[in-house]
Amino acid sequence: MGRRRGIMSERFKEELAKELGFYDVVQKEGWGGIRAKDAGNMVKRAIELAEQQLTSRNSHKS
Numbered sequence: 001m002g003r004r005r006g007i008m009s010e011r012f013k014e015e016l017a018k019e020l021g022f023y024d025v026v027q028k029e030g031w032g033g034i035r036a037k038d039a040g041n042m043v044k045r046a047i048e049l050a051e052q053q054l055t056s057r058n059s060h061k062s
Contacts, residue, residue, distance in 0.1 A: 008046060016042045 008016075013031070017023040022038045034042075 012046070013042070016045055020045065 006013075014023065014026070017026050017034075017038075020038065020041055022034055025033050025038075
């Protein structure tokens with residue numbers, strides 16, 4: 001079986017890590033080195049951004 005492809009692109013994850021302040025850990029240790037709390041915050045932020053995109057798309061439909 002092939003490896004499951006992640007939903008978030010590597011670039012997007014890096015941007016989130018930079019925004020949330022733990023990108024240095026990712027650079028040193030890889031994604032496995034981040035704390036569970038940081039991973040949770042990253043997912044929460046990604047959901048917020050997705051919701052904002054949906055809201056702005058829906059507000060343009062009139």
